[in-house]
Structure formats: structure tokens, C-alpha cells
Amino acid sequence: MTTQEAFYNYIVRFGDDSLILGQRLSEWCGHGPILEEDIALTNIALDLIGQTTNLFELAVQIEGKGKDVDQLAFLRLEKEYTNLLLVEQPNVDFGYTIVRQFFFDVFRKLTFEALCQSSDEKLAAIAEKSLKEIKYHLKHSSEWVIRLGDGTEESHTRVQAAVNTLWKFTNELFYQDEVDQKVIELGLGVDTSLFKEAWQLHVEKVFTEATLTIPANTWQHEGGRKGTHTEHLGYLLSEMQYMQRAYPNMEW
Amino acid sequence: MVTEKAIWEHLEQISDPEIPVLSIVDLGIVRTVSISDDSCIVTITPTYSGCPAMNVIQEDIIKLLSPTIDTKVEMTLSPAWTTDWMSENGRNKLREYGIAPPEHEVDKSVLFAKPTVVPCPKCKSSHTKMISQFGSTACKAHYQCLDCLEPFDYFKCLK
Numbered sequence: 032m033t034t035q036e037a038f039y040n041y042i043v044r045f046g047d048d049s050l051i052l053g054q055r056l057s058e059w060c061g062h063g064p065i066l067e068e069d070i071a072l073t074n075i076a077l078d079l080i081g082q083t084t085n086l087f088e089l090a091v092q093i094e095g096k097g098k099d100v101d102q103l104a105f106l107r108l109e110k111e112y113t114n115l116l117l118v119e120q121p122n123v124d125f126g127y128t129i130v131r132q133f134f135f136d137v138f139r140k141l142t143f144e145a146l147c148q149s150s151d152e153k154l155a156a157i158a159e160k161s162l163k164e165i166k167y168h169l170k171h172s173s174e175w176v177i178r179l180g181d182g183t184e185e186s187h188t189r190v191q192a193a194v195n196t197l198w199k200f201t202n203e204l205f206y207q208d209e210v211d212q213k214v215i216e217l218g219l220g221v222d223t224s225l226f227k228e229a230w231q232l233h234v235e236k237v238f239t240e241a242t243l244t245i246p247a248n249t250w251q252h253e254g255g256r257k258g259t260h261t262e263h264l265g266y267l268l269s270e271m272q273y274m275q276r277a278y279p280n281m282e283w
Numbered sequence: 284m285v286t287e288k289a290i291w292e293h294l295e296q297i298s299d300p301e302i303p304v305l306s307i308v309d310l311g312i313v314r315t316v317s318i319s320d321d322s323c324i325v326t327i328t329p330t331y332s333g334c335p336a337m338n339v340i341q342e343d344i345i346k347l348l349s350p351t352i353d354t355k356v357e358m359t360l361s362p363a364w365t366t367d368w369m370s371e372n373g374r375n376k377l378r379e380y381g382i383a384p385p386e387h388e389v390d391k392s393v394l395f396a397k398p399t400v401v402p403c404p405k406c407k408s409s410h411t412k413m414i415s416q417f418g419s420t421a422c423k424a425h426y427q428c429l430d431c432l433e434p435f436d437y438f439k440c441l442k
Contacts, residue, residue: 062406067415067425074417081333085360156361160332163441171416 038214039093041220044256046086047114050104053079055122071240076163078113078164082282085157105275109265110258117200126190129175130197136169137233138204150218171238180241195246202251285352285383290323297343300336301420304380307340311368314359320352328364331421366441377438378404385440401437403428
């Protein structure tokens with residue numbers, strides 16, 4: 032794998048994370064539990080899709096084949112998407128959506144904080160820009176984890192069930208392979224293993240406040256970064272890609 | 284020969300399509316104007332990554348300046364936009380329009396930060412509360428005045 036290929040893959044992974052989560056959050060449009068949260072979730076989706084656009088624009092520049100970002104977003108096959116399994120998990124209910132968002136936000140904040148120091152100026156600029164948005168998302172998701180966890184019996188039960196189900200996708204946040212090794216060596220990318228502990232500490236701090244517990248079962252699921260997904264991604268893609276496949280090259 | 288100053292003055296005519304009371308200069312999203320021979324490059328920066336107004340703004344700039352000078356619009360992400368770049372004029376216009384301008388946030392911690400006091404743009408009371416962290420556009424949050432009961436938009440502080 033050349034440096035160029037590694038760097039391209041590295042950026043597409045982060046772009047896929049925000050693209051797929053943005054699409055998932057968009058499913059809440061018109062269905063939020065309250066109007067304010069309907070607006071909040073779709074606002075977060077908008078930020079994430081904006082971040083994806085910036086990341087994909089950089090990726091196609093690196094690749095240098097003159098591809099359009101829409102091709103990257105809408106015309107790949109399931110196995111070519113390299114997002115984390117966590118972000119493709121279904122919305123289920125508001126509690127699941129918030130827990131998924133919270134795990135992701137803590138990870139994305141730590142990663143992008145470090146990426147502000149990337150030796151690639153353009154990636155550093157995207158990280159700096161995105162970080163301001165991510166911090167706001169994290170505030171939102173953290174506050175909701177606390178409100179739901181330390182809320183009613185019903186909200187506590189539901190949000191704890193979400194934690195129990197989604198915990199098995201959290202180890203993958205820190206997955207690293209030859210792509211990461213290559214970009215870390217060159218200072219282009221960051222070594223996520225360095226802030227695994229910080230991630231855990233942040234989660235524990237919020238969980239303590241929220242009276243939630245981390246499940247004892249430690250079996251972990253991974254494969255997203257290599258294109259091996261859970262069954263949910265296929266359904267998401269069929270909806271997301273419909274317009275571009277039915278009307279090739281359409282523009283908004 | 285068109286001067287840089289004249290271009291800046293021209294750009295004052297372009298408003299943010301989502302907050303028509305503010306010009307793109309008031310908002311601080313026009314970063315630089317550079318003129319060489321008979322063409323000009325206007326560099327702009329987005330308020331939020333997914334701001335849907337950026338394309339419209341780009342088209343508006345070209346439409347406005349093209350009859351006078353050959354114009355190109357470029358986008359930059361760094362340094363990232365901050366509400367500190369909003370002009371005093373812009374802040375006043377926002378307030379008059381009924382949107383509370385960004386307040387300096389003293390406590391910047393992500394978690395458990397003390398809430399920022401946002402005065403009501405109608406009655407000036409500082410007895411207000413946040414209804415929702417997110418509002419009608421990416422750059423706003425939703426508040427309510429507890430004295431005059433007016434619900435209002437707050438232009439979020441972004442640092």
C-alpha cells in the first residue's frame with residue numbers, strides 16, 4: 032500500500048463515519064420525540080454531512096482521478112464503505128440514538144483534537160473546523176445521557192438497554208491496521224490507542240452522573256473498517272443511494 | 284480600475300440568505316479580497332461545515348461582481364470561523380431583528396458548564412432560559428424570556 036492509498040483510505044473512513052451517522056440521524060426528521068429534538072438531531076446530521084463533504088473533497092484530491100464526491104458518497108457497494116459498525120446501527124428509539132451519538136461524539140472529539148496537528152494542512156483545517164461542531168454535539172449527547180439515565184424508571188431502563196446492546200461496538204472505535212500505521216508514521220494521522228483511556232474516562236464520568244453501568248460482557252464486534260458490516264448497512268444504503276442510482280448524475 | 288475597498292463595499296449588499304438582516308461582511312465570512320490586473324478572488328469561509336447557504340452566497344458574489352470585474356470565489360476552512368469575527372454593526376442589527384447576538388462564554392468546559400446569560404433582545408431582561416441547544420438554522424439556539432415571555436433565537440457563540 033502506498034502512502035497515497037493509505038492516506039486516501041484513512042480520510043474516507045472518517046468521512047464514511049459521519050456520512051452514515053448523518054444519514055441515520057436524518058431518519059428522525061419529522062419523527063423526533065419533541066420538536067426541539069427533531070431539530071437538534073437533524074442539525075447534527077447536517078453538520079456531519081458537511082464534515083463528510085469536506086473530507087471526501089480532500090480524499091478525491093489525494094486520489095487524483097478526478098472523481099466527484101457524490102460518486103464516493105452514493106455509488107460504492109456495501110463492502111466499499113469503511114465506517115464503524117456503531118454508526119450504522121438502527122435508531123431503535125431516542126435512547127439508542129443518544130447513546131450511539133454519545134459514544135461517537137467522545138471518540139470523534141478526541142480524534143479530531145489530535146488531527147488538528149496533522150502534518151497535512153488541509154486535514155488539520157477540516158479537523159479544526161469540525162471540532163467546534165463536535166464539541167457542541169458532545170454537550171448535547173452527554174446531557175441527554177444524564178437526563179435519560181437519571182430520569183424515570185422507564186427512561187433509565189431503555190437507555191441502559193441501549194448501552195448494553197451498543198457496548199460491543201465500542202472497541203472498534205480504536206481499531207488500527209496498516210492504513211493507520213502508515214499515516215501515523217508520517218504524522219498525517221493519529222494513534223487512537225493513545226486516547227482510549229481518555230475515552231473510557233469521559234464515558235465513565237457521564238455514566239456515573241447518569242447512574243448507568245458499563246456491561247460486564249466484554250465480547251466485541253468489529254469489521255467495519257475492512258468493509259464487513261452488520262446487516263443494517265445494506266438497508267440504509269439502498270435508501271440513501273436510491274436517487275443517484277435511479278437518476279444517474281443528478282444534482283440537488 | 285476597481286479598488287479592493289470598492290469590492291468590500293459592494294459585498295456589503297449581499298445578505299446571508301438565512302439571516303437576511305446580516306451582510307456577509309457583518310458575519311465575517313468574507314476573509315480576503317485580492318485583485319490582480321482585471322480579476323478578483325474573494326475568499327469566504329463557512330460558519331458551519333454543512334451550512335447550506337454557502338452555495339447561494341457563492342453564486343450571489345459572482346452575480347454581483349461579474350459585470351464589473353472577472354470574479355472567482357474560493358473557500359477556506361482555516362482559521363475556522365468564529366463569532367468573534369462578527370462586526371459590532373452586525374451584532375446591533377441582529378438584536379434589532381429580534382435575534383440575540385453571541386455572548387462571550389466564560390465557562391468553556393464541554394460538560395457541566397455554567398449556562399451563559401443571554402439577554403432578551405426585546406425587553407433586555409437577563410432572566411431567560413434555553414429551550415433547545417439547536418434552533419432554526421445550524422448557527423442558532425432557541426431561548427425564551429421569562430419576563431416578557433418572548434421566545435427568541437440566539438446566535439450561538441462559536442469559538
